[in-house]
Amino acid sequence: MRTIIFIIFFSLITSLNYTAQAQADLAILEKNVNIRAKGLIHELNTSKDTLILKSETLITKIYSVSMNYEREVDLNINKRLVKIPLNQLSKGKHVFVAVQSSMRIVFVIKILRDDEEMLLAIADDDLVVKQ
Numbered sequence: 239m240r241t242i243i244f245i246i247f248f249s250l251i252t253s254l255n256y257t258a259q260a261q262a263d264l265a266i267l268e269k270n271v272n273i274r275a276k277g278l279i280h281e282l283n284t285s286k287d288t289l290i291l292k293s294e295t296l297i298t299k300i301y302s303v304s305m306n307y308e309r310e311v312d313l314n315i316n317k318r319l320v321k322i323p324l325n326q327l328s329k330g331k332h333v334f335v336a337v338q339s340s341m342r343i344v345f346v347i348k349i350l351r352d353d354e355e356m357l358l359a360i361a362d363d364d365l366v367v368k369q
Contacts, residue, residue: 265289265324268346275343278336282324289322289347291336299337302347305330324349 263286270280279292291297297320302311310327311334313320327349336343 263350265327265350266348268348270343270345272343274341275345278338278343280334280336280343280345283321287324289320289324289334291320291322293318293336293338295338297336297338300334302327302332302334304328304332 265282265286267280267282267289270278277293277295278297279290281290282288283290291300296316296318298314298316300311300313300315300320300322301309304310304327306328310332311322313322324347327347329349329351332347332349334345334347336345
């Protein structure tokens, strides 16, 4: 009887661990909580691979500075809704700046993994790393 309980417990624990690893997020958003920044809604989509910016006023420019002091995103736009894919950003911390007329709203996105590190299932037995 103890063996059966141990097998059930072990299979339950390993299945929970597998699902937790399979659903790792690509990014974490640290929002700007300043009262003056409430006009810009900045969120990640449900799969956390796209940044969504919404505003009542025009967003004129968006840029980001990575940990290596490189601008990986540098967009001149004049829109109220912008969607920026995050899968091309390098792993690490990125400081984003959204420019609206004379105001600059700063927030942080942390990229947790590269797309190159993702495992792709080819068959049930074989796993390969995307190059």
